[in-house]
Amino acid sequence: MHRIGIIGTSDNIKAFSMCGIDAFLVEDKSEAIKVIDRLASQKFAIIFVTESIVKQIPETILKYKHSITPTITPIPDQIPVQGPSFASESLAIDVKKATGSDISINDTED
Amino acid sequence: MAVLDINPTRMELNKLKDRLLTARRGHKLLKDKRDGLMRKFLETAKKAAKFRIQIEKDILNANLQFELSKVNTSPQLVNTAVIMSRQDLTVDISTSNIMGVCTPSFSINKRHNSSENISYSLSQNSAHLDNSIHLYDDIISKLITLSELEKTISILSDEINQTRRKVNALEHLIIPNYQDTIRFITLKLDENERSNIARLSRAK
Numbered sequence: 001m002h003r004i005g006i007i008g009t010s011d012n013i014k015a016f017s018m019c020g021i022d023a024f025l026v027e028d029k030s031e032a033i034k035v036i037d038r039l040a041s042q043k044f045a046i047i048f049v050t051e052s053i054v055k056q057i058p059e060t061i062l063k064y065k066h067s068i069t070p071t072i073t074p075i076p077d078q079i080p081v082q083g084p085s086f087a088s089e090s091l092a093i094d095v096k097k098a099t100g101s102d103i104s105i106n107d108t109e110d
Numbered sequence: 111m112a113v114l115d116i117n118p119t120r121m122e123l124n125k126l127k128d129r130l131l132t133a134r135r136g137h138k139l140l141k142d143k144r145d146g147l148m149r150k151f152l153e154t155a156k157k158a159a160k161f162r163i164q165i166e167k168d169i170l171n172a173n174l175q176f177e178l179s180k181v182n183t184s185p186q187l188v189n190t191a192v193i194m195s196r197q198d199l200t201v202d203i204s205t206s207n208i209m210g211v212c213t214p215s216f217s218i219n220k221r222h223n224s225s226e227n228i229s230y231s232l233s234q235n236s237a238h239l240d241n242s243i244h245l246y247d248d249i250i251s252k253l254i255t256l257s258e259l260e261k262t263i264s265i266l267s268d269e270i271n272q273t274r275r276k277v278n279a280l281e282h283l284i285i286p287n288y289q290d291t292i293r294f295i296t297l298k299l300d301e302n303e304r305s306n307i308a309r310l311s312r313a314k
Binding site for chain 1 (some may be wrong): 151155159170176192193195196197200208216220242243246247250251256263266270298
C-alpha cells in the first residue's frame with residue numbers, strides 16, 4: 001500500500017486531491033526538494049511534480065531516477081511552459097544513453 | 111597484441127583455454143541480453159512518448175474545466191467540494207522481470223469512486239466541476255501507467271548501457287587478450303620442445 005503525491009506551485013494541484021492524491025503546495029525549489037525527500041522516506045510510490053519545479057531540481061530527480069520508489073513523473077503546468085519540456089528531454093537522454101545515438105522517438109512514430 | 115602476465119606452462123594454457131570458452135559463452139549471452147533489452151526499450155519508449163503527448167493534452171483540458179468551475183462559484187465552495195469528494199487511492203507495487211532486470215508495475219486501489227457518488231452540493235457548484243472530476247479520475251490512471259513506462263525506460267536505459275559496456279569489454283579486450291596469450295604460450299611451448307630435441311640430438 002503506497003500513496004501518491006503531487007507537488008506544484010499553483011493552486012490547481014488541489015484538483016488532483018479529489019482523486020485521492022496528496023497535494024503539496026510549495027513556494028520555491030528548496031522547499032520542493034525537502035518535500036520530495038520527505039515523501040521518499042514515507043514510502044510514496046509516485047510523486048507527480050509540475051514542469052516548472054522539475055526544471056529547477058535536476059539533481060533531486062536524478063537521485064531517484066533509478067530506484068523503483070519513488071517514481072517522479074513530471075506533469076505539465078497550468079500554463080504550459082515554452083520550449084522543450086523536461087520530460088521529453090529526459091526521454092531523449094535515456095534513448096541516447098541506451099542506443100548510443102540521438103534518434104528521435106517522436107519522428108519514428110507512424 | 112597484449113599478452114597477459116603469466117608463466118608459459120601447459121597448466122596455464124589449459125586454464126586459459128577454459129577461460130576463453132567461458133568468456134565466449136558470456137559474450138554471446140550478454141549480446142543476446144542487450145538485443146532483447148534494446149527491443150523492449152524502444153517499444154516502451156515509443157509507447158511512452160505517444161502516451162505523454164496525449165496525457166498532456168488531457169491534463170490541460172481538465173485544468174481548463176476546473177478553472178471554469180471556479181468562474182461562477184466562489185473559491186470557498188469549490189474548495190469545500192474538493193475536500194468533500196476526496197477519495198482514498200493507493201497503489202500496489204509489484205515488479206516484473208525483463209531479461210533479469212526488475213521494473214515496477216503499479217496497480218491502483220480505489221476505496222470508492224468519487225466520479226460515481228458525488229458528495230458535494232449540486233445546486234451550488236457548476237457542472238464543470240463534475241466534468242473535471244471525471245477527467246481527473248481518468249487522468250490519474252493514465253498518469254500512473256505513464257509513470258510506470260517512464261520508470262521502466264530509465265531503468266532499462268541504465269541496464270542497456272552497462273550491458274553494452276560489458277559486451278564491448280569482452281569483445282575487444284578480454285577475448286583478444288586470451289587468444290593472444292594462448293598463442294604466445296603455444297609458441298613458447300613448441301619452441302621449448304624444439305630446443306629440447308636439438309639439445310638431445312646434439313648430446314647423442
